[in-house]
Amino acid sequence: MVLRSIFQQTLLWLITIILFLSLLLLPRSTTYQTGAGGMYVSASYNYSVDAHLKQFKDFFQYIKDKKGLGTVNNGYSLTENVWRTFQKSMLITIPALLLGFFLGVAKGIFDYRIRNRRGRLFGVSTTRFFLSIPDLFLIIALQLLIMEGFEAGLLPHIIVYGSDQPSVVLLDIIFLSIYPLFYIANITFFSIRDEQGMDYIRTAFSKGTSSFKVLYRHVLKNCFVKILSHTNTITLYTLSNLFIVEFLTNYRGAAFFFYETVMSPKYFMVGQDFTIGVYPAAGYVILFTAVIFLAKVLSVIGRGLVSPLERNE
């Protein structure tokens, strides 16, 4: 079962890469229609299968010749460059995902335990609140607060923009983990609530197991199946958000450079061809989809470990 779904995901991953590559290698030659004095009137675009196939052939020929993705100016090979920036991005993404996941589960349990006690306002209502406001707002507000706080003399000087400062790395991890944390907390809360009143819980209680043990040993184990099925959503969201966070904090990671390579031009001249950096983009596409693939595989394995037989409803 586990092996079969891993095989399926691998197949899907390959299909995605092929689809992305064929989009990347779409011939980009444009014909411009000009008016009086070479003025831009419109541009048309003709697609031909032959040109597209030729792009594919050139692409693989290039990779074969250069034994990689080629070189860039700063002395690194392009493959190394893509890999280096990717590692930089992963330096913030992976901790953010882990932090979001584990703190999220913890927050969900907290929400559940506090739901009928004093202080329940800090429970599920805060989770719903943070899920409902866009984290973009929180990110910008936090950045402004840190800067204002320094100006008012309340905070030490914290660097919020930059690429190599540890404070920026830390802030980025926090920014990226906001949404996964509350998303997972919400899922955890509702899956614990769904387990309420199940027979096995009554049995465990009747044997004199403490409520703490029942929750952690029995209930949570069943909840993890549900929680783990959401890892794809949070990985996808975090990778998407990586663009925003890297852009807003000027962090030079993979998302930033991927954006630079495929960005639409701010200016163009009549007759100009719209080329993009196909080779770095291809590298980034493979790496980014690999992260999603790994997240999916981990979630499948995790689910297999927690409950070898998925409960039939």
Added chain:
Amino acid sequence: MKNWKLWISSLFLLILLFFVFAGPSLPFVDSDLKETGVIKTEKGSFLLPPFAPREGYPLGSNHKGVDILSLIIMGAKETLTIVVLVIVIRYVLAIPLAIGGFYSKLLEKILQGWQQLFSFMPPIFFVTFFVTLPLIFFSKDRGLWVILILAVLETGRVAEIILQNMKETKKRPYIEAGIVAGGTPFRMFKNYYMPVVIPHLIILIINDLGRVLFLLAQLGIVHVYVTHKFITNEWGAYEVVNTSLAWPTMFSTITADIFTYQWIPFSVIAAIAVTIYSFNMFADGLQKFFELKYRTSRADL
């Protein structure tokens, strides 16, 4: 006030709708979006735009001296039109797909393939990449293309959710009772499935409104807008500019503004946040409303 979330969010949304339709004729809204080059203060000094929040500019002004409050109110209509269009296209595709998937194995496979395929693509990553294709970049209907992409991006996801909801409904005992009572497939669909699926669908749609607006805001930060125009500049090149009033376009200079002219990005993101929050709160409130109405809420043990 048992369901305060529903009431407060409805109020918010009514205010929003009021601004969309009556906004341009309100006294404090400058519907021409007049640009002001310079302001002379009472002390005799001169102020250059962007102006910080002051008299006449409750939220400050942008780089051209246009009042931001007016910009936000005037831009609301366009922003919400885009969001609604995306949602309409998305659900026009997703609802038949989900219902079809419920009855036909083939459509279910198509739906799952769609959902799985897009689950490998971070949305911003995909959209940024897609809009630069010359086919779309130069298209006269670029706006429509972008809206279509945004819609298709999550069609699989919502169709899957609707399908799951129908499958869960199928397991409930009353469905069996309906079959025993001799319900035809059509009657089963109309009288047994629809009443459960429709409230669920309404909540899903409203939540999705917030999601789309959020995605648009994120795309605005990385300079991907729904519409653009070409204007010649002094060197004979063509500059790609933004003439739309939609809220996300005001993020175009965010990385520079956040240091000195904080009110520009902050007012916009606050407007977006309040709108998204009202949508989400409205969905929560509606859910509670339906739970109370159909008594489907679970008792907390």
